[in-house]
Amino acid sequence: MNPPESDTGSDVRVVRTTSTYDCGGRCPIKLHVRDNQILRVEGDDAPEPHQLRTCLRCRAYKQYVHHPERFLYPQKRVGKRGEGKFERISWDEAYDIFIRELNRIKKTYGNEAILLATGGAYLASLHNGGLAASRLLNQYGGYVTHYGNISSEGAVWASLTQYGSVMVGHSREDMMNSRLIILWGWDPARMISGTNTMYHLIRAKENGARIIAIDPRYHDTAATVAHEWIPIYPGTDTAVMVAMANVMIKENLHDRQFLDTYTTGFDAFADYVLGKEDGVDKTPAWAAEISGVDAGVIDRLAREYAATKPAALMDCQGPARSAMGEQYNRCASTLCAMTGNVGRPGGSAGGGLMGIPVGHMFRMSAIPPGKNPFELDGPNVKGTLDIRLRVKKRIHVNTLWDAILEGKDGGYPSDVKMMWSMCNNYVNQIGNSNKADRALKQLEFIAVSELFPTATARYADLIFPVTSAAERNDFTRPWPSGPYFTVVNEAINPLGECKSDLEIASDLAERLGIEGFNPHSEEEWLKILFENNPEYTTHIDDYEAFRKKGVHRVDLPEPIVAFRDQIADPENNPFPTPSGKIEIYSRRAADLDNPACPPIPKYMPTAEDRFDSLAGQYPLQLITPHPRNRVHSELYLVPWLKETEEHRVWINTRDAKARGIEDRDEVLVCNERGTVSLPAFLTERIMPGVVAIFEGSWYQPDEKGVDRGACANTLTRDDYSGGGACVMNTSLVEIQKA
Amino acid sequence: MQMGFYFEQTRCTGCRACQVACKDWHDVPAGPENWMRVLYTEKGSFPDVFVSYMVSPCWHCVSPVCAEACPPSAITKRAADGIVTVDPETCLGKDECGAKCLKACPYDAPQFGPEQNARMRKCNFCLDRLEQGKVPNCVEACYTRALDAGPLEELREKYGSGQEAEGFSSSKRTKPAVIIKAKTA
Numbered sequence: 001m002n003p004p005e006s007d008t009g010s011d012v013r014v015v016r017t018t019s020t021y022d023c024g025g026r027c028p029i030k031l032h033v034r035d036n037q038i039l040r041v042e043g044d045d046a047p048e049p050h051q052l053r054t055c056l057r058c059r060a061y062k063q064y065v066h067h068p069e070r071f072l073y074p075q076k077r078v079g080k081r082g083e084g085k086f087e088r089i090s091w092d093e094a095y096d097i098f099i100r101e102l103n104r105i106k107k108t109y110g111n112e113a114i115l116l117a118t119g120g121a122y123l124a125s126l127h128n129g130g131l132a133a134s135r136l137l138n139q140y141g142g143y144v145t146h147y148g149n150i151s152s153e154g155a156v157w158a159s160l161t162q163y164g165s166v167m168v169g170h171s172r173e174d175m176m177n178s179r180l181i182i183l184w185g186w187d188p189a190r191m192i193s194g195t196n197t198m199y200h201l202i203r204a205k206e207n208g209a210r211i212i213a214i215d216p217r218y219h220d221t222a223a224t225v226a227h228e229w230i231p232i233y234p235g236t237d238t239a240v241m242v243a244m245a246n247v248m249i250k251e252n253l254h255d256r257q258f259l260d261t262y263t264t265g266f267d268a269f270a271d272y273v274l275g276k277e278d279g280v281d282k283t284p285a286w287a288a289e290i291s292g293v294d295a296g297v298i299d300r301l302a303r304e305y306a307a308t309k310p311a312a313l314m315d316c317q318g319p320a321r322s323a324m325g326e327q328y329n330r331c332a333s334t335l336c337a338m339t340g341n342v343g344r345p346g347g348s349a350g351g352g353l354m355g356i357p358v359g360h361m362f363r364m365s366a367i368p369p370g371k372n373p374f375e376l377d378g379p380n381v382k383g384t385l386d387i388r389l390r391v392k393k394r395i396h397v398n399t400l401w402d403a404i405l406e407g408k409d410g411g412y413p414s415d416v417k418m419m420w421s422m423c424n425n426y427v428n429q430i431g432n433s434n435k436a437d438r439a440l441k442q443l444e445f446i447a448v449s450e451l452f453p454t455a456t457a458r459y460a461d462l463i464f465p466v467t468s469a470a471e472r473n474d475f476t477r478p479w480p481s482g483p484y485f486t487v488v489n490e491a492i493n494p495l496g497e498c499k500s501d502l503e504i505a506s507d508l509a510e511r512l513g514i515e516g517f518n519p520h521s522e523e524e525w526l527k528i529l530f531e532n533n534p535e536y537t538t539h540i541d542d543y544e545a546f547r548k549k550g551v552h553r554v555d556l557p558e559p560i561v562a563f564r565d566q567i568a569d570p571e572n573n574p575f576p577t578p579s580g581k582i583e584i585y586s587r588r589a590a591d592l593d594n595p596a597c598p599p600i601p602k603y604m605p606t607a608e609d610r611f612d613s614l615a616g617q618y619p620l621q622l623i624t625p626h627p628r629n630r631v632h633s634e635l636y637l638v639p640w641l642k643e644t645e646e647h648r649v650w651i652n653t654r655d656a657k658a659r660g661i662e663d664r665d666e667v668l669v670c671n672e673r674g675t676v677s678l679p680a681f682l683t684e685r686i687m688p689g690v691v692a693i694f695e696g697s698w699y700q701p702d703e704k705g706v707d708r709g710a711c712a713n714t715l716t717r718d719d720y721s722g723g724g725a726c727v728m729n730t731s732l733v734e735i736q737k738a
Numbered sequence: 739m740q741m742g743f744y745f746e747q748t749r750c751t752g753c754r755a756c757q758v759a760c761k762d763w764h765d766v767p768a769g770p771e772n773w774m775r776v777l778y779t780e781k782g783s784f785p786d787v788f789v790s791y792m793v794s795p796c797w798h799c800v801s802p803v804c805a806e807a808c809p810p811s812a813i814t815k816r817a818a819d820g821i822v823t824v825d826p827e828t829c830l831g832k833d834e835c836g837a838k839c840l841k842a843c844p845y846d847a848p849q850f851g852p853e854q855n856a857r858m859r860k861c862n863f864c865l866d867r868l869e870q871g872k873v874p875n876c877v878e879a880c881y882t883r884a885l886d887a888g889p890l891e892e893l894r895e896k897y898g899s900g901q902e903a904e905g906f907s908s909s910k911r912t913k914p915a916v917i918i919k920a921k922t923a
Contacts, residue, residue, distance in 0.1 A: 040762050043878055053881040056755035059762055189751035199882050202749050220751045223789035224882075231785050628753060639768030640761050644754040652784060684784040 012039065015491040016550030018476060019058050020127075020469040021631040022120035025195040026478040026486045027054035028551040029061065031470065036492045038062040038470060050553055052195045052484060057631055060640040064468070065492070069637055070451050071465035072496025081441055084458035091497060091507075097462050099511055101445040102140075105418045111142040112374050112414035117400065118145065119424025121634055124474040124488055125365050125529045126522065129422040129449060129466065129501035134369035136505040137420075139514045142374035144414045147381075147394035147724075150429060152317045154325030154725030155352030158601075161326075161385055161586045161723075162333045164576035166362065167562060168351035169481060170312075172197045174559035175204035177346030180304065180311035183213040184332060185237060185319035189220035191626040193316070193354055194481040201225055210308070212301070214240070214293075216623055217650065217692060218685040230301070231687040233610055234621045234729050236291035237319045239603040240298055241331040243287035245273045247302035248338055254306065255340035262570060263337050265585020269600045282603075290603070292687065306339050310346030313339075317352050318625060323606035323730040326723030328352075330601035334584050342582065343567025345559060356560045358535070359482020364475070365533040367502070367525065374414075385588050385597070387724040398430050398718050398726040404439035422449035422466070422501060425633045425698075427456040428711050431718035431727065433699045434674045449501060452637060455699040455711065467498040473522055475529060475536075483554035485536065487547055596722025608717065608732045610689070618671050618732035620655065624695040624712035633696040647710055648681035650692040651735060656682045659735060666738040668706070669693065671715055671731060677738055678710035691735060695728070740800060740820035741863055742890035742915030743877075744897050745793050747904070749884035750921075752776055752791035759879030760795075763864060771849045773861040774876050777905045781923075788923045792905030793885065795876065796847035796861035797914030798822045807842035809835055812858070820890075820915060821863045824848075831855035844909045863887070893917045 015031045030042040041061050044052045074094035079085030089097075105113050116137055118130025137143040149156075159168050172194055175181060181204060188197045198221065205211055205225045213222035214230045214237070222229050232240060248254040249270055259266045268277075275281035284295035284302075305311055315332035319325065332350035333342075341347030355362070378393035387396070393413050395403040407415035419440070427436040433455070440446060440459040448460035451468055469476075474488035494500075499507070502518065509517030520528065530536050530543055539554055540546050565573040574580030578588060590599035598604075605611060610621055626632070629641040636642070649669055651661065661667055663682040668675050669691065676693070686692055693712040700709030707714040712728075719727045760766070760774040775794040782788050798815075802822045805813040812828035815821075829835075833855040839848040840858075850856040864874035872878070877885040886893065894917055901908040903920035 040765070041759075042875075053879075053883075054755075055881050056753055056758040056879075059755055059758040059879055062762060189753065196881065198751060202882055218785075218787050218789065220753070220789075223787075224749065224751045229785060229787070640758045643768045644757060654784070683780060684782060684787045685780065685789065687784060 015489050016548070017470070017489040017491055018486040018550065019061060020122040020124045020474070020476050020488060021057065021634050022123060023057065023631045024192040024478055024480050025055065026476050027052050027058060027195050028486060029054055029058050031061070031491045033491050038065055038491060044551070046553070052551070053199070054195075055192060056629065056641065056644065057635055060635070060638050061470070063638045063640050064635055065470045067452070067637055069453055070495065071453070071463055072498060073465055074497070075463040077461045081446070081461070082437060082459050084453055086463060094462060094464060095507060095511055098447055098508065101418060105445065106141065109415065109417050111140070112144050113417035114143040115404070115416040115419040116143045116145045117419055117421040117424055117426055119422070119426065120149065121423035121425070122469060123361060123479070124469070124476040126367060126474045126525050127469070127472050127500050127502060128366055131367050131369045132501045132505035133420060133422060134372070135367060136509055136514070136517065138370040138372050139509070139517060140512060142372050144374060144416065145372070145394055146397040146400055147390045148397045148720070148726070150321075150397060150726045150728070152320070152353060154320030154322070154721060154723050155317045155329045157385060157723030157725070158320070158326040158329030158333065159351035159353055160383070161589055162330055162351065162583055163349065163563070166353050167355050167357045167360070168349045169354035169356045169562055170348065171356050171481065171483060171556060171560040172200040174345055174561060175200050175209070175312060176207050177559070178204055178209045178310055178312040179346065180308040181209050181211045182305065182311070182313045183211065183215070183221060183226065184313060184315045185215055185328075186314045186316035187215070187219040187221045187625065189224060190628045194478055216687050216690040217625070219625070220628070230293055230297060233292045233687070234319070234623050234690060235322050235606065235609050236603075238324070238327045238331045238601065239282075239287040239290040240293050241328070241335055242273055242282045242603050243284045243298050244302035244305065244335060245269070245338060246282045247284060247299055248306050249273060251303070253303060254338040258340035259337060262342070262567065263582040263584050264579045265583060265600065268585040269334060272600055272602060305335070309341070310344050311339060311341055312346060312348040313341070313350055314348060315350050315352045316354065318729065320352055321726050321728040323609065323719070323721055323727050324596070324604050325721050325725035327601050327603065333582070334601055337582050337584065343561060343563040345561055349562045354480045356481045356483065356562070358554050358556075358560065359477050359485050361477045361479040363535055364477050365529040385723075386592050387720070387722065388594075390724065396720050396724065398720050400426060400430060401432060401435040401439035402718055404442065405435070417443060418445040419443055420447045421456055425454040425456045427459065428454065428633045428696070428699050428713060431713055431716040432673050433707065433711050433714045434701070434705070435718055437701065449504060454633065455709070464504050465496065465498045466504070467494045467500050471495065471498065472500055473526060475526065483556055483560070485540070485546070485552045487550045489547065489550055594722055606730060608730050612732065614732050618734045619689070620733050620735060621690045622669070622715055622731040622733045623690060623692045623729045624716060625692055627694040627696045630696045633698060636696060636698050646679065647694065647697045648679045649735070650681050650683055650686045652686050652688040652690070653682045653684060654688045655691070655735070656680060659737065661735070661737055667735050668738050669715060669733050669735050671733045673717070674707060674714035675705070676707040676710040676714050691733065739818065740890045740915050741798060741888065742893055742917065743795065743797070744886035744893045744917045746884040746919045747790060747792065747921040748919055749882045750791040750793065751882055752778065753881070755879045755881060756793060756876035756885065759875045760861070763867075763875040767851070769852050771851045771859065773849055773859070775846070779904045790904040790921045792903060793876070794845060794847070796822060797845055797916050798863060799909070800913035800915060801911065803842045803912050804839035804848055807838040809838065813839060821865065823862050823865070824858050824860060826857035826859060829857040831857055844912060845914065890915050890917070
């Protein structure tokens with residue numbers, strides 16, 4: 001336990017720690033603790049400008065950890081599956097049930113019938129639930145699992161194709177060097193893209209940067225900083241980018257020298273843009289028809305972006321969670337190259353991932369899971385752009401339910417009979433929640449390791465109650481960027497009979513007769529995880545002080561700029577692509593011979609875009625942005641957060657009036673996948689023809705199948721793009737008064 | 739001396755971290771009692787929209803009309819720092835008194851829980867934190883650094899004398915202790 005530090009009274013301990021939500025920040029917080037209760041939260045107390053200031057989510061940490069609906073004891077199902085009725089059982093009984101079912105499934109169907117569903121609900125080095133479970137099931141003979149992450153696969157594919165790297169971001173203070181910042185589908189006021197990101201953006205504006213927001217919504221970031229809002233229909237970003245390239249090429253505004261020096265394949269892209277490839281000149285007028293953005297605006301935007309140096313085109317991942325999402329990130333990167341902004345302070349590389357290589361979660365140490373015997377005879381997928389290879393032995397995460405329903409006959413890697421799920425709420429957070437309901441009712445056994453009765457946990461036959469980060473010790477990192485490292489210090493003893501995932505897996509290993517599963521104590525593990533990670537040992541001298549302070553900040557002599565070295569000295573620093581250059585034309589993509597993955601970035605029509613004939617019946621495009629008062633579906637039950645923003649569907653006043661809908665009216669939003677019921681928010685902040693439901697509200701179908709929790713994914717598609725992006729923002733819906 | 743707040747409306751994203759931090763520090767349950775509120779304004783029509791937020795704690799007015807309106811004199815303006823406090827023990831309760839303080843206040847600062855005859859409570863400038871040399875919790879919680887607090891004279895020297903903003907009108911009668919950098923269209 002963290003050494004006590006008293007500054008508020010004798011019996012109150014102050015514990016320096018952080019949370020482990022699936023958040024882009026890992027902000028230092030101070031928990032005031034007495035009698036195994038968190039009393040209140042204070043933020044980081046470092047002097048400015050070093051302060052890493054937490055947001056409302058961690059401000060409500062007390063109500064999350066001590067929530068009355070937390071699972072404190074093992075439970076078994078007593079009602080029908082999906083009803084969420086449970087009764088308390090002992091750990092012995094819980095382990096007996098689990099092992100009995102696990103062994104039965106393995107004996108009857110083989111290891112491949114065991115589906116392990118993991119996720120990002122709490123991401124840390126040691127207590128990373130999915131890794132403990134994978135380690136266990138690997139030693140048990142294997143299992144089938146999923147590939148891909150819901151957030152960012154489009155951006156990952158685009159960055160790997162274009163740059164051969166996922167570290168495409170600048171440290172956020174570099175925005176102070178920008179003269180123009182284009183927020184293209186990026187709303188950091190809601191979605192924490194690294195601690196203090198919104199603050200740095202505000203300061204960049206105060207420093208004189210011009211800021212343009214391109215988005216279907218006039219979101220809170222735009223409302224705070226943007227000089228101009230350019231509304232755009234969902235899924236059409238790439239068309240506008242292509243038309244901007246068209247203007248630049250025709251007016252010779254692009255940086256030819258930069259393109260010659262650092263890129264390959266620009267001419268092929270230019271041929272497409274100018275219509276030499278397909279006879280369609282991709283002019284602003286062409287893009288205006290598609291996107292709803294006025295041709296004159298596109299023209300002006302192209303000239304302004306090309307002429308203002310340095311300029312940061314900030315694409316992100318939301319528009320990439322769509323039916324051809326990776327094209328948006330690739331095209332953004334291509335514009336960054338055409339304007340010579342890659343590798344330059346105040347510029348940007350695009351790619352949507354925004355990661356920097358200091359304190360990045362991708363480089364976090366973790367307990368070694370070992371190899372999955374089920375995957376040993378599969379293809380080598382490391383670094384591949386071919387998503388078809390990735391789904392030979394794994395299930396794309398956004399098709400989990402279909403895989404359960406269709407199995408091998410449907411082309412999936414196995415016939416799933418049981419699921420063990422942790423660190424996720426996939427019923428809620430991947431596409432098509434009603435299909436999840438059908439799929440999970442078909443399985444023979446479901447165990448869920450959880451803290452809360454989530455939409456997914458409601459389908460469990462068995463619940464393992466898991467500790468929160470306040471009850472554990474660990475190291476953690478924000479997913480996109482440091483530059484800092486944080487520590488999770490145990491603030492309270494485990495509540496009720498909760499155990500960590502590692503303890504649960506270790507107990508199961510012992511009962512299964514798996515030897516040597518967990519050879520270390522928690523403290524030993526932490527020391528090993530620290531010492532085995534070169535980033536820690538490079539930056540941090542004093543392990544004990546790091547643990548006690550809970551944070552180590554890295555002083556950067558200058559902002560981190562992605563590909564600074566490649567641009568400064570290309571001879572000695574090739575890009576990590578096959579050609580050593582930025583690949584506007586990718587031979588590897590061409591070799592895929594997949595029309596969904598063209599070698600150059602392209603705008604392509606897709607199912608459920610606004611030109612689909614389905615739009616006759618469902619004329620509104622649905623987008624599902626991040627919530628402000630949750631981290632995805634985590635924290636959904638926390639009252640202090642819930643009351644800060646009512647869950648309502650954003651609809652333009654014009655669309656609402658045409659349907660007889662007034663503000664706050666209960667409405668039904670529906671398509672062929674489902675119907676959700678929630679109040680309407682009439683606003684001028686979303687363009688006509690588009691509606692928004694913030695993701696993460698918990699799926700709660702009533703007896704008629706209407707989702708009263710209004711989970712956005714009741715309406716979204718369980719599909720993925722050519723580059724593997726989850727298709728969360730390409731759905732057509734209709735709205736009517738309830 | 740008069741303590742007061744500074745609000746940089748141009749930096750506020752409407753996130754409500756201030757509201758949550760306030761409830762956490764003072765252990766106020768979710769519900770109608772909000773010592774710190776965030777008011778929303780949306781004007782114009784697509785695509786020419788104006789959006790702003792306005793924080794709304796107690797402004798610790800120079801002339802607190804709530805105190806004058808309170809029948810049992812449960813509300814006090816502290817001489818040393820101008821902070822307006824309430825003694826819940828003396829307060830008659832919302833139902834018995836009819837919430838005269840709330841009716842008098844132009845900013846809806848007096849707050850009541852949902853319980854029967856709730857006693858009035860409200861922003862007390864985090865007096866306990868002030869004694870430890872800390873700023874109010876809402877100020878520390880604002881991750882866009884849109885809030886500050888301190889002696890009003892010092893705030894005026896640092897930030898000017900803005901007093902009008904969308905969602906707020908400075909009452910000449912009560913003289914709220916706040917400086918605002920207003921957001922304009």
